[in-house]
Amino acid sequence: MTDEIEPSNIDETPFIEGTANAKSRYGRFNLAVIGGTGVGKSSLINAVFGRDLAKVGKGLPVTRGVQYYSDDSLGIWDIEGFEIGSTVPPGEQLRGHLEEIARHPKDQQISVVWYCVKSxxxxLTPADVAMIGELSRARLPVILVLTKVDWSKNPITGQRGVSKSVEEFVDWLENPVDENGQPISIGYERVILTSTSDKHGKGKGHGLGELVAETLTLSPEDEKDAFRIAQRLNLPWKRELARPIINAATVAAAGAAAVPLPVADAVTLAPIQLGMMARISVIYDIEMKTALSTSALANLGAQLAGRALASSLIKLIPGAGSVINAGVAGALTGATGEGWLRLCEQVYTGKIDLDQMNEAWGDYVPGFLDVIRKMATQRLGK
Ligand SMILES: Nc1nc2c(ncn2[C@@H]2O[C@H](COP(=O)(O)OP(=O)(O)OP(=O)(O)O)[C@@H](O)[C@H]2O)c(=O)[nH]1
Ligand SMILES: [Mg+2]
Known part of the structure; x- marks a missing residue:
């Protein structure tokens, strides 16, 4: 028997609780997407959020023409555009939908609307104008999204641009006028040109970065973090959310070792580290990404924390001897957080498949420990 910490001795509860707390703290971002059949609503949602909730989320048939899909961090109200031939006027029909939505629980209420129109x-049709009017009367921030924009190369200048007719449409949208040339106000906040692929169904899309930036700007303050978590295009936003969590855990671990801990008691730091890891994995939506349960992830976290807190590793860190002082405890925790953050990023960007990792994680652990050891050494060296 060595004096190494057995991962099975680490209580996984702090990871499970940390996950539940983080999910309820960040909450859910709800987006309404409105537009006619085939304008590209689902493609846009897939491109921005990296998942097709209609396939993977929980669906809730709400009323004709309205569907609600959700998972932990994201809810989508998928609302059909106005159908020609309907007996109810378009504004009235949408008002009915909004009243229905307002009767739903608080965690399903719309934060931002993407009103989608083919470029x-x-x-805009009179129906569009009436519907956008209803949205703005309901005080919902509306982004007018022009979809399926074709960015083609100008044969002479070689520069990519949109067609003249799209340009004219955008000019009109920026300063809309009625048939008499009188300015009218329509009630959307911004116009954004997008595509999710080129006309051959290839390419990465266009305007999506601008769409997420504007969605974040228009989102109510207390829904912004949920949006940062739900979207998948902007990685730095996730890092910005994760760093303060690592810093807080570093401080907490230093506090826990204010009276230096015997190396054999390093496991005392595990709850702080597991809580930190849980929050970070919620930010990267690792459960969704990997289809691993919270308890499977908790187990993985405990394995890694156990290895990181092993006395053989701690003894390699300068400043540690037979005891762990505040500096070493903080450095070790900060480095574990950074290591976990990198792991989550790699899973998130698809560089590591955590499904496979769950079986083969042992192969990955040495690298993880190496990162922790280097970083802890660096932190203490500063
Ligand atoms: N060229 C091009 N085609 C697109 C683009 N976005 C979507 N499409 C295609 O348009 C078709 C409809 O796209 P969807 O995303 O399913 O449209 P939707 O609005 O969700 O349609 P419904 O759910 O049926 O109302 C699909 O064949 C997409 O591949 C785009 O930016 N450019
Ligand atoms: Mg669709």
Whole structure:
């Protein structure tokens, strides 16, 4: 028997609780996407959020033309555009939908609306104007999203641009006028040109970064973090959320070792580290990404924390001897957080498949420990 910490001795509860707390603290971002059949709503949602909730989320048939899909961090109200031939006027129909939505629980209420129109339509219809009017009367921030924009190369200048007719549509949208040339106000906040692929179904899309930036700006303050978590295009936002969690855990671990701990008691730091790891994995939506349960992730976290807190590793860190002082405890925890953050990023960007890792994580652990050891050494060296 060595004096190493057995991962099975680490209580996984702090990871499970940390996950539940983080999920309820961050909450859910709810987006309403409105537009006619085939304008590209689902493609846009897939491109921005990296998942097709209609397939993977929980679906809730709400009423004709309205569907609600959700998972932990994201809810989508998928609302059909106005159907020609309907007996109810478009504004009234949408008002009915909004009243229905307002009767739903608080965690399903709409934060931002993407009102989607095909960019090759050359105008907004009176139905669009009436519906956007209803949204703005309901005080919902609306982004007018022009979809399926074709960015093609100008044969002479070689520069990519949109067609003349799209340009004219955008000019009109920026300063809308009625048939008499009188300015009218329509009630959307911004116009954004997007595509999710080129006309051959290839390419990465266009305008999506701008769409997420504007969505974040218009989102109510207390929904912003949920949006940062739900979206998948902007990685730095996630890092910005994760860093303060690592810093807080570093401080907490230093506090826990204010009276230096015997190395054999390093496991005392495990709850702080597991809580930190849980929050970070919620930020990267690792459960969703990997289809691992919270308890499977908790187990993985405990394995890694156990290895990181092993006395053989701690003894390699300068400043540690037979005891762990505040500096070493903080450095070790900060480094574990950074290591876990990198692991989550790699899973998130698809560089590591955690499904496979669950079986083969042992192969990955030495590298993880190496990162922790280097970083802890660096932190103490500063
Ligand atoms: N060229 C091009 N095609 C697109 C783009 N976005 C979507 N499409 C295609 O348009 C079709 C409809 O896209 P969806 O995303 O399913 O549209 P939707 O609005 O969700 O349609 P419904 O759910 O049926 O109302 C699909 O064949 C997509 O591949 C785009 O940016 N450019
Ligand atoms: Mg769809």
């Amino acid at each position: 090759n339509d050359d105008r």
